[in-house]
Amino acid sequence: MQKGILYGVGVGPGDPQLLTLKAVAVIQTCGRIAVPGEHKEQTTAYQIVRQVLPEIETMPCLCIPMPMTKDRQKLASSHAEGARRLIQILEQGDSVAFLTLGDPTIYSTYLYLHGRVCAAGYQAEIVSGVPSFCAAAARMGISLAEGAQMLHIIPSSYTAAEGLELPGTKVFMKAGTKMKMVKEALALGSGGMELYMAQNCGMENEQIYFSMKDAAQIPDNAGYYSLIIVKEPKNR
Numbered sequence: 001m002q003k004g005i006l007y008g009v010g011v012g013p014g015d016p017q018l019l020t021l022k023a024v025a026v027i028q029t030c031g032r033i034a035v036p037g038e039h040k041e042q043t044t045a046y047q048i049v050r051q052v053l054p055e056i057e058t059m060p061c062l063c064i065p066m067p068m069t070k071d072r073q074k075l076a077s078s079h080a081e082g083a084r085r086l087i088q089i090l091e092q093g094d095s096v097a098f099l100t101l102g103d104p105t106i107y108s109t110y111l112y113l114h115g116r117v118c119a120a121g122y123q124a125e126i127v128s129g130v131p132s133f134c135a136a137a138a139r140m141g142i143s144l145a146e147g148a149q150m151l152h153i154i155p156s157s158y159t160a161a162e163g164l165e166l167p168g169t170k171v172f173m174k175a176g177t178k179m180k181m182v183k184e185a186l187a188l189g190s191g192g193m194e195l196y197m198a199q200n201c202g203m204e205n206e207q208i209y210f211s212m213k214d215a216a217q218i219p220d221n222a223g224y225y226s227l228i229i230v231k232e233p234k235n236r
Helices: 019-031 044-050 054-058 071-092 112-120 134-141 156-165 176-189
Strands: 006-012 031-035 061-063 098-102 126-127 153-156 170-171 194-199 208-212 226-231
Touching: 006 112, 019 098, 019 126, 031 044, 031 134, 044 054, 044 098, 054 126, 061 071, 061 170, 071 098, 071 112, 098 112, 112 126, 112 226, 134 194, 134 208, 134 226, 153 156, 156 170
Parallel strands: 006 098, 006 126, 031 061, 031 098, 153 170
Antiparallel strands: 170 226, 194 208, 194 226
């Protein structure tokens, strides 16, 4: 029996119109989906796709819990179990489209499953999606990098202060859960910089904050899907 293929499908940041044609085709071809969570209805990636492909409501769905923790043992155990369950389906000859926000190659938990499935000898492919920071910059009408300018993508909950020391444009991903720490770092290290922020970019509850000069303007209660763009002044 021919084994199935695992597809890590990036569904974009929130706007269902940013779902790519390839993503739609792969999901339809697989006929079986997987989501990172205990319940598909509570998974943002699923809700994005459902607006374009209502038929996924009747597709077999594998829900894979992905705990939000830095405990390496818990993460390793969760990823191993998720990969094992995916492999069971691939062994039956069925292909699976694993839905993930944004692009699967950028801070995505899917990659941990992808690596394990490949290491076990099964075929896995990545379907690129629109990254949240690209969609946010487009929504704001700003560039992320021009000329020889550098662009840095930084997980803000780990290295906000260190990231501000880098030259060029800085994008702080998923800043919401550590907003107090991020704001403190920005207040100390972003003097003269232009600050932009997007919450839930492309979703119904989207909020955009344009060209802030002071980190105090950033709301303390920002949600998980928040990102901050720090740009150098144009005269630099």
